[in-house]
Amino acid sequence: DARVTQTPRHKVTEMGQEVTMRCQPILGHNTVFWYRQTMMQGLELLAYFRNRAPLDDSGMPKDRFSAEMPDATLATLKIQPSEPRDSAVYFCASGLSGGVYGYTFGSGTRLTVV
């Protein structure tokens, strides 16, 4: 089964540290999303790419978050510096444009900032 791979699965870090989350989308998928899940907000979109080009990152706090796709097999989400309010589960998803079959999500990175 093709799957979206996210690393690490869990991350505990101290406030102020840099955090990098990685995502390997499914081969051939041209659209990649980063979502964050919190109890209060549910699943909220942070950023997305199509054909590696960033299309929308308006959901991210610009001063501390950055998302990139250095190549078609890797998407990264960085937080610098991290804050306790960033604690959440971060999901990457990939799919094809016009996702009539939905998008495939990874298992997520559970981030805890202490």
Place this chain on the structure above:
Amino acid sequence: DQQVKQNSPSLSVQEGRISILNCDYTNSMFDYFLWYKKYPAEGPTFLISISSIKDKNEDGRFTVFLNKSAKHLSLHIVPSQPGDSAVYFCAASHDSGNTPLVFGKGTRLSVIA
């Protein structure tokens, strides 16, 4: 302002009975709707979808109904099984699925044996 709303945080149903999960949306530009299922410590998995040109789509035990005039959709699971216990997310997009999905906050379904 939440564009996709799932007003019931939780639902309990007996095994074998029908589960009905509801979802409302406010953005009339949405033209594609999906349901995802999520188990603990896993990512959401796609369950079923419906285009705005239809009012019903069925896949095995799962049926999604869309009422465009009421901006309401529902997911019916018949018969419900204990393995269906999960959090169900309603999602919507426009431009025939070319835009990112907007999710509701989810409904936790518990199917009791």
